[in-house]
């Protein structure tokens with residue numbers, strides 16, 4: 001037995017930011033090192049995602065995770081005991097084999113991911129290294145450009161606006177700390193603008209202001225106004241990133257924008273978004289079309305992909321195979337470890353993204369906790385970008401604050417991704 005062999009695994013039920021139970025796993029190694037991780041959960045999920053196993057029934061809206069917790073304690077724990085946690089691939093292979101289904105429908109991706117991540121934390125602790133350095137080695141020093149939400153919408157805010165995430169990116173900031181400073185000013189200015197308009201109505205699931213707008217474009221206008229009110233220059237200093245999350249309001253080539261009272265074809269949707277790209281300082285558009293509209297994605301990326309970042313989330317579900325099968329449909333991929341259920345499978349997608357020339361963005365889910373693993377993945381995997389959500393919610397700030405610590409710990413070695421990850425249209 002090596003010191004990094006898994007000695008003991010235990011899962012418990014804890015709570016996420018939406019008031020739903022989720023799975024936390026502890027992994028203890030023979031040498032005494034421990035690791036802990038908590039699975040997040042999405043709301044606007046892609047149909048190709050690995051299964052977030054829920055109990056159903058009436059308790060907690062059917063969202064309880066007693067089965068997934070039991071799957072860790074009764075099935076996984078025994079099966080992974082003795083595996084070397086320092087060999088993440090072997091551990092994840094065992095989890096994949098044990099589940100035996102493509103999308104973790106037997107054990108649940110929430111069960112497998114909590115163990116996969118906790119083991120990585122334990123292995124890093126065993127060698128006394130922070131997780132980002134354990135994963136990325138001594139060269140892991142690139143601090144990601146953040147995508148931070150200012151207004152929340154879509155499935156995260158009672159569908160008050162159709163677009164799900166109105167975010168800002170600060171590629172012209174000198175470092176991550178300054179990007180966060182600027183975003184905090186924009187966030188505050190956006191809140192003041194809503195207050196002045198009498199439409200401030202709290203915060204959405206990911207910490208952005210709860211939207212209260214007459215149209216999707218009014219939200220974009222207000223975002224630009226907030227950037228200016230914060231004393232920053234749209235285009236030169238700050239750009240906009242949207243998660244359109246179009247699978248939530250589109251299918252079979254028809255897109256229903258409820259707030260705007262419009263029903264558009266794929267071409268109409270592409271035209272609408274092309275108009276926005278022309279009028280607003282947009283740097284990145286995620287899921288501009290629905291997950292069942294690969295042809296639309298290809299057409300949109302052909303038309304706009306040389307000017308902006310086109311991100312596949314529901315389309316690609318962090319899946320290396322889907323990425324290969326749809327090459328050219330986007331030029332960036334979101335990496336959400338719970339869409340696959342193990343770190344190794346998510347890292348595969350990250351590698352294939354490089355082969356396909358795609359940018360990579362590690363992302364939180366809308367249901368989150370104090371777990372900060374993704375901040376370390378973004379640096380350790382050299383992703384270049386990180387999308388988390390916003391101020392006003394501690395489970396989001398836990399990640400951004402961890403990134404501040406990582407940037408500080410790296411000192412002069414830290415290198416902020418900034419403009420470099422947006423090669424196509426730097427402001």
Ligand SMILES: C=C(OP(=O)(O)O)C(=O)O
Pocket residue numbers: 041042043044045046164243245313363364365366367
């Ligand atoms: C983070 C997102 O939301 P969710 O976790 O609900 O899928 C997203 O769609 O990118």
Ligand SMILES: [Mg+2]
Pocket residue numbers: 243245286287313314
């Ligand atoms: Mg998304």
